[in-house]
Amino acid sequence: MTPNNEKLPESIDLTHHLSAFSKARPTSPLKDLQKYWGKPGLISLAGGLPSPEVFPFSSVGANILLPDTFPARPSLSAEGPLSWLLNLFSSGKAKTTRIEIPRYANTPGGLDLATILQYTLASGHPKLKEFAKAMADRVYRPAYSDYTVLAHVGNTDGWVKAVMTLCNPGEGVLASVWTYPSALVAMRPYDIQAVPVAMDGQGMRSDALRELLANWDAEERGMARPHVMYTVPVGQNPTGAVSRPPPSACIRLITASQTMEANRKKEIYDICVEYDVVIVEDDPYYFLQEGPYYPRPYRAREHDKKDDSLQKYIDSLTPSYLRMDYQGRVIRLDTFSKTVAPGCRMGWFTCNPKFAERLERQAETSSQAPSGFSQGLVISMIEQWGFDGFIRWTQGLANQYTIRRDYIIDRFAEEFDLRVGVVPEKSSIDYFTGCSVYTAYPKERSRLMSEKATLEREALLSFVPPTSGMFLWVKLHLERHPRYGSVPTKELEKLLWIELAEAGVLFGPGQIFAAEYDEIAAGHFRISFSNAEFNDLKKGISIFAQVLVKFLRD
Amino acid sequence: MTPNNEKLPESIDLTHHLSAFSKARPTSPLKDLQKYWGKPGLISLAGGLPSPEVFPFSSVGANILLPDTFPARPSLSAEGPLSWLLNLFSSGKAKTTRIEIPRYANTPGGLDLATILQYTLASGHPKLKEFAKAMADRVYRPAYSDYTVLAHVGNTDGWVKAVMTLCNPGEGVLASVWTYPSALVAMRPYDIQAVPVAMDGQGMRSDALRELLANWDAEERGMARPHVMYTVPVGQNPTGAVSRPPPSACIRLITASQTMEANRKKEIYDICVEYDVVIVEDDPYYFLQEGPYYPRPYRAREHDKKDDSLQKYIDSLTPSYLRMDYQGRVIRLDTFSKTVAPGCRMGWFTCNPKFAERLERQAETSSQAPSGFSQGLVISMIEQWGFDGFIRWTQGLANQYTIRRDYIIDRFAEEFDLRVGVVPEKSSIDYFTGCSVYTAYPKERSRLMSEKATLEREALLSFVPPTSGMFLWVKLHLERHPRYGSVPTKELEKLLWIELAEAGVLFGPGQIFAAEYDEIAAGHFRISFSNAEFNDLKKGISIFAQVLVKFLRD
Secondary structure, eight states, X not given: OOOOOOOOOTTOOOGGGOOHHHHTSOOOSOGGGGGGTTOTTOEEEOSOOOOGGGOSEEEEEXXXXXXXXXXXXXXXXXXXXXXXHHHHHHTTOOOEEXXXXXXXXXXXXXXXXXXXXXXXXXXOXXXXXXXHHHHIIIIIOOSSSOOEEEEESSHHHHHHHHHHHHXXXXXXXXXXXXXXXXXXXXXXXXXXXXXXXXXXXXXXXXXHHHHHHHTXXXXXXXXXXXXXXXXXXXXXXXXXXXXXXXXXXXXXXXXXXXXXXHHHHHHHHXXXXXXXXXXXXXXXXXXXXXXXXXXXXXXXXXXXXXXXXXXXXXXXXXXXXXXXXXXXXXXXXXXXXXXXXXXXXXXXXXXXXXXXXXXXXHHHTTTOSOOHHHHHHHHHHHHHHHHHHHHHHHHHHHHHHHHHHHHHHHHHHHHSEEEEEEOOSXXXXXXXXXXXXXXXXXXXXXXXXXXXXXXXXXXXXEEOOOSXXXXXXXXXXXXXXXXXXXXXXXXXXXXXXXXXXXXXXXXEEGGGGBSSOOGGGOOEEEEEOSSSOHHHHHHHHXXXXXXXXXXXXX | OOOOOOOOOTTOXXXXXXXXXXXXXXXXXXXXXXXXXXXXXXXXXXXXOOOGGGOSEEEEEEEEXXXXXXXXXXXXXXXXXXXXXHHHHHTTOOOEEEEEEESSOSSTTOOOXXXXXXXXXXXOOHXXXXXXXXXXXXXXXXXXXXXXXXXXXXXXXXXXXXXXXXXXXXXXXXXXXXXXXXXXXXHGGGTOEEEEEOEETTEEOHHHHHHXXXXXXXXXXXXXXXXXXXXXXXXXXXXXXXXXXXXHHHHHHHOOOOOOHHHHHHHHHHHHHHTTOEEEEEOTTTTOBOOOOOOHHXXXXXXXXXXXXXXXXXHHSOOOGGGGOTTSOEEEEEESTTTTOGGGOOEEEEEOHHHHHHHHHHHHXXXXXXXXXXXXXXXXXXXXXXXXXXXHHHHHHHHHHHHHHHHHHHHHHHHSEEEEXXXXXXXXXXXGTTSEEEEEEOGGGGGGOOSHHHHXXXXXXXXXXXSBSSEEEEEEOGGGSTTBTTBOHHHHHHHHHHHHHHHTEEEEEGGGGBSSOOGGGOOEEEXXXXXXXXXXXXXXXXXXXXXXXXXXXX
16 A cells, blocks of 8 residues: 555645644744754754763563464353453463663664653654654555654643643533543633533434534524534544444344444544644543444354454544545544553644644753653564554454453343344434444343333343454433432432442443433443453443442332 | 651642633532442443454663662762763663563562553552652652642643643742743743743842732732742753852852752742742752862862762752742652653642642543653663662762863863952852852963953853753853944854854854843853763863854954
């Protein structure tokens, strides 16, 4: 796949989106003196740099796993995923390779501590930017070639920098009704509010977006029409909204009409062009694309069909908004938090050069560059693995999360009577619309249930199996609770949350994920399947089943 | 030395200093649910944590220098500092010890990657906070016991967080006339301006501060009286203002009336109490206290007198503003950038608990915690060294910078005819007041110069030898330039800067360090002696001498 060679059209200038905060930020001082900075042979006594001779670290190294440590497709051996994982780590069987960063490089241009632990450009080490560029060219393939990449210290930081670059106090930011709470909380101090847009099973609804923007009444709203959108397009946090249609065999079995997510993104992008909106694509779960959930009897057959070659894998990934961004109105946020570790506190922007320049100035006077230890160790790992190795690593990673996703839903099937139904076009639970929804009923009663009326009366919870990310987003049927209507749903949700906590399991309280809290949509938990030990996942769902049945009966 | 047990008086409440930005920042959501977070035995499926089993790093380690790698007092062997340093590193003679962080700790509570590379509290790892607390209790000794420490990602980040916590748009921040430019640039986007306070040889003048605050006319100034002060009290950047009086022998030799800096700090603190000002103490150079410069003939004798025991060394350090802070109105910023390496991107706040809580909320929705690699490696190093080891390391470090400071001033003595004079109470160059000022004259003419008039005519530059930090702050006698008066001094400074750059040496242009640029004070270079190789330092000063003599003659 060759990258696009089209440059951004000169007629497109998006600098009117820059905020007063951003415009007030000076460019580097004494611009005409800068040509001397870093000129070879010059003796520089200008900077405030400590001597690398007095860094106490003489060398830093690590043992790293190999890129193919985790299988490229789910292993369905008799042993099962759990015992396989335990074998890998507790027996010390996982093969590792060594990376080492010396104080001074042995070869010119080689990575060394003298450079990477020194003050560096806020935009990141050239080798980090090289990697980010390769990721764009090989995976995201932006619709223009003169994009810029630069480092940030994690997507939350990246998002705040984007907000400060684009938004003025009193403005609004378009976001799905359910969204990542930290993103909303981060805007509030600057008097920037979320403007919720309705969702369906694919995430933000394009028709709702258009309606909102077309009919925007600034006076009535007390706010100009929003010109910035926040979106978590893959593994939508918290709902994990569907990103891809299941393959045909599966459609016949469990699902309904679903369009390609790429189409939805294109629709949304085109609306953003029409109404001059900048899209900030916060995409931490991009490499955790798990694909559709197959109930156990069909799983092995579906997995066997999978072509796990590297290029096929890359092609199977849902397109980033960058792919359709012919105007440079997308700021994409990538992070190493999920592909390597959250402790990296490192990620990068991909965006047009003019936004990038403002973002860099902002980084220079706040976070500066990501940690040199993080940059050094991650770059060194990528050099050891090669770019393809990194992609292969994410492939294995996605499969580890697929195993975990399958494992937790299998536990629901074990603990509840789990039934699948397709929710029609206009559902009261908007993000279920057009999806195969799994509804859980009490197990011990399942034989008695046949009538639709009984079923409705007995429903405990519903969910759509996520196709990416780390979370199961569960709608609780609190309307079954005896005190429903007399006690706010929010309170019922909290009561149940506390009963569960007392019984020994913690879920994410749904209400913290609402852009604007809505009683009708209330009563959710976000259940993370990404981290707990498999036994704890099993135990947690078992406790949930017992407590929930009792709670809704009392 | 036992730490103070006095708690902050309840009558003192400084929360009225919190900015609108800070007040609008919510406390953590669902406070009443938080008691369950992290409760042992609970199965948590609430967080969005990746599994540490899929971190590609199996172990991370380093070879670190020993705490006593660098001598505790300047070595004055026949070899000289240069050859000694070269020996240490190029021959690989520097002894190192090994630290290693495993994926899972072998002992309970031990440092491991599963924890340190995971999402963590924004306030930093408990072991990092333990270290910061030990530093406060053993070295800074705040005047109250219930202070809080929490991490930031470097002092620039810490400063911006403090500004956002304390200042509203349109407000002013008190700062010395010459100050760290990034601190000023960082405030500008939020429409917060520096309010310059006059300096003398000790830094900010307390009489000038009192006068400014006492006579503040909000209407005339178009700004409320400032309630926040920014200060770099040690190794004042850029001037390196004096922090300690030289010992008596030296006073007789080269210096004038100088009071203890502690007295000045106390005066300023008391004025800040009177006018309700919060002090932000940005102190990156605290452990680079080099002490007075002794001309070569006296140096060996003075160094021999030095007691280099650890406690004497700690006692010799100038007191932090924390020591006099009985009201909790100091926010102190510490960083590992100079004691370990800038690439750590890690430091900490020490301040009252109420400011700390707001700073932590801000970190949660922006930078989050410092890099886990940085935290892990630095904590592990400190565990290996012990707290005393860390202090011993800083002692060696300060001496390395002392050698460098002495080396560069010795080069001035070599390249110029360098003469010492005490500048009287009211100097036109304010930060020279009360100091021993070194003035450089052309070397080849020195024998002809005897009369005061000739001396004045021939002066090339003047400086006060810094007693801490990394910089020599040089006042250029541009008034000697033939075009002085007809061309702005700023332009002359720039012309000279360019001539020097063309000749092969770069200095920091003085004008970027001015809180408010003042033509009278114009014409400075900030010369860094911290990083360049000794040969380059020598060569750089030699080029400077040639170019400067020629420039002022033409």
